[in-house]
Amino acid sequence: MTLPYAEPYRIKMVEPIYQSTKEERQKWIKEAEYNLFNLKSDQVYIDLLTDSGTGAMSDKQWAEVMLGDESYAGSRSFQKLDKAVKDITRYNYFIPTHQGRAAENVLFSAMVKEGDIIPGNSHFDTTKGHIEFRKGKAIDCTIDEAFDTDIYHPFKGNIDLVKLETVFKENDISTIPFIIITVTCNTAGGQPVSMENIKAVSRMCKSYGVPVLFDAARYAENCYFIKEREEEYRTKEIIDIAREMYSYGDGMTMSSKKDGLVNMGGIIALNDESIYRTAITFNIMYEGFITYGGMSGRDMGALAVGLYEALEYDYLASRITQVQYLGEKMAEFGVPVQKPIGGHAVYLDANKFVPTIPKEEYRAQALAIELYIVAGIRGVEIGTVLADRDPITRENRYPALELVRLAIPRRTYTHNHMEYVAAALKTIFDSRDQAKSGYRITWEAPIMRHFTAQFEKV
Ligand code: F0G
Numbered sequence: 001m002t003l004p005y006a007e008p009y010r011i012k013m014v015e016p017i018y019q020s021t022k023e024e025r026q027k028w029i030k031e032a033e034y035n036l037f038n039l040k041s042d043q044v045y046i047d048l049l050t051d052s053g054t055g056a057m058s059d060k061q062w063a064e065v066m067l068g069d070e071s072y073a074g075s076r077s078f079q080k081l082d083k084a085v086k087d088i089t090r091y092n093y094f095i096p097t098h099q100g101r102a103a104e105n106v107l108f109s110a111m112v113k114e115g116d117i118i119p120g121n122s123h124f125d126t127t128k129g130h131i132e133f134r135k136g137k138a139i140d141c142t143i144d145e146a147f148d149t150d151i152y153h154p155f156k157g158n159i160d161l162v163k164l165e166t167v168f169k170e171n172d173i174s175t176i177p178f179i180i181i182t183v184t185c186n187t188a189g190g191q192p193v194s195m196e197n198i199k200a201v202s203r204m205c206k207s208y209g210v211p212v213l214f215d216a217a218r219y220a221e222n223c224y225f226i227k228e229r230e231e232e233y234r235t236k237e238i239i240d241i242a243r244e245m246y247s248y249g250d251g252m253t254m255s256s257k258k259d260g261l262v263n264m265g266g267i268i269a270l271n272d273e274s275i276y277r278t279a280i281t282f283n284i285m286y287e288g289f290i291t292y293g294g295m296s297g298r299d300m301g302a303l304a305v306g307l308y309e310a311l312e313y314d315y316l317a318s319r320i321t322q323v324q325y326l327g328e329k330m331a332e333f334g335v336p337v338q339k340p341i342g343g344h345a346v347y348l349d350a351n352k353f354v355p356t357i358p359k360e361e362y363r364a365q366a367l368a369i370e371l372y373i374v375a376g377i378r379g380v381e382i383g384t385v386l387a388d389r390d391p392i393t394r395e396n397r398y399p400a401l402e403l404v405r406l407a408i409p410r411r412t413y414t415h416n417h418m419e420y421v422a423a424a425l426k427t428i429f430d431s432r433d434q435a436k437s438g439y440r441i442t443w444e445a446p447i448m449r450h451f452t453a454q455f456e457k458v
Helices: 022-031 059-066 076-089 100-111 125-133 161-170 195-208 219-229 238-247 273-286 297-309 313-332 363-375 415-430
Strands: 093-097 117-120 137-140 179-182 212-215 251-255 266-270 345-349 380-382 403-407 439-443 454-457
Touching: 022 363, 059 297, 076 093, 076 238, 076 266, 076 297, 093 100, 093 273, 100 125, 100 251, 100 266, 100 273, 117 161, 125 137, 161 195, 179 195, 195 212, 195 238, 219 238, 219 313, 266 273, 313 345, 313 415, 363 380, 363 403, 363 415, 363 439
Parallel strands: 117 137, 117 179, 179 212, 212 251
Antiparallel strands: 093 266, 251 266, 345 403, 380 403, 439 454
């Protein structure tokens, strides 16, 4: 008999969460202008808004918090982190930042200028935001399979080499400062990129003289998928897979709030000395001195430990199994989800779930709101609201995928919570025919509108 899945940790401290009533939630979401970001966390029962900075730290990480050295320059905690980052990535230089987008801000200040083109696999919105803010252009070269939620492909985050080479050939190569590989690819559904693809992309980029950067927010989960799905990596240690992956690139930015297993932090690591020198000046201006960059010593210590814990096989197996379990359970109920299930989240396909709602009325947003009202679960729209307006025409951009992401915080919720989420979705799915109208935007910010947009019912 094979024993069932169970978490490789036990719980030492608990945080109560409030189970509200449907009436309360109807009132609260209206007060929140129908934007789930505006809810108070106490108004949410199961918070799947993001897996970013929402995980639980281990006893060893908390022990590092107590050992934090808060010296302004050259702290012991910085040295621990510096050693860990260089040991894992094998890059020569490390710059700490307060989170992932800050790493993008600092590094892109040194590398991106007006008119530049940065190809990649479905850039995350802050990455794209930092490129477009500098009047550069992000070009999506993800394989087509990623945009059909029903097709099974083991590495839907892969870059299409033909699309990439077309970008190289059709543009002045000096306007392409680097390409960015996001591992795993959040925007495409938490989908991994294969080592084979990373190698091929790296080879092509070398032949054109274009550097490769990783957006490494969920790199450990990506390495787990490589181990599980690529034959030649089956017996390799996750950390060695990570080192090999980084060896095909020239640097990385990382939001440590995901696979760093901490609540706040960011990383830049790279090999090029002159870019490093330019970037540290921006770091001092935007983040803080180069040995803390917006992080406190105690947080750097916890991150130094978290980076290694996130590469442990048992941790990753449990993490990914939990997400897969939720996704498969929903698929069993007939709920349309992105397949295969991604690493950090289950993505509901709103185009298939509620085709009865006009796409101009933000289907995915409407579904996310319904899930909150019915069960107190907070997910996030990854569709038209997130895709924002075209920077030139100011028209709504309708992405190929209209998704609701249910991101699972690391080491935070139990198996029973997953059962609850799946059952809630089944309830909504069974009455989906009644959904006829969605929402309209009453106010929005000129960039990254999804965080603060306000809506009303149509
Ligand atoms: N890159 C990726 C792939 C991300 O998923 C994120 C954040 C960032 C960069 C930016 O990092 O938040 O530390 O500034 N993703 C979060 C999410 C917000 O919910 O997916 P950050």
